[in-house]
Amino acid sequence: xxxxxxxxxxxxxxxxxxxxxxxxxxxxxxxxxxxxxxxxxxxxxxxxxxxxxxxxxxxxxxxxxxxxxxxxxxxxxxxxxxxxxxxxxxxxxxxxxxxxxxxx
Numbered sequence: 001x002x003x004x005x006x007x008x009x010x011x012x013x014x015x016x017x018x019x020x021x022x023x024x025x026x027x028x029x030x031x032x033x034x035x036x037x038x039x040x041x042x043x044x045x046x047x048x049x050x051x052x053x054x055x056x057x058x059x060x061x062x063x064x065x066x067x068x069x070x071x072x073x074x075x076x077x078x079x080x081x082x083x084x085x086x087x088x089x090x091x092x093x094x095x096x097x098x099x100x101x102x103x104x
Contacts, residue, residue: 006057013049017042020049024056025070 013020021034030052038045052074059068059076068076 002057006053009053010050013046013053017045017049021052024052025072028070028072030072030074 009020009023012023017038018031018035021031025031030048034045034048037048055074056068056070056076063076063078067079069079071077
């Protein structure tokens with residue numbers, strides 16, 4: 001189902017594709033790619049922005065609203081399935097280590 005935010009992203013992608021991509025992915029390689037595609041021509045940049053919006057809408061249909069995170073290359077994963085490192089169980093950096101003891 002299309003939401004109002006998706007419609008705004010689509011309209012933004014028509015008029016200025018890099019802005020739509022920046023809202024979706026933040027400052028990422030996809031933004032740089034979209035800027036370069038838009039410099040080559042507005043149509044390639046718009047197609048790339050539409051592709052990213054389509055992938056986001058598909059992920060929202062699959063995983064539900066609001067619980068997705070962009071991982072790059074047009075891939076979205078649910079936030080509860082984001083891989084955490086061995087020392088990052090809650091997503092933050094590990095506590096500082098003072099001396100030779102581990103204070104976990």
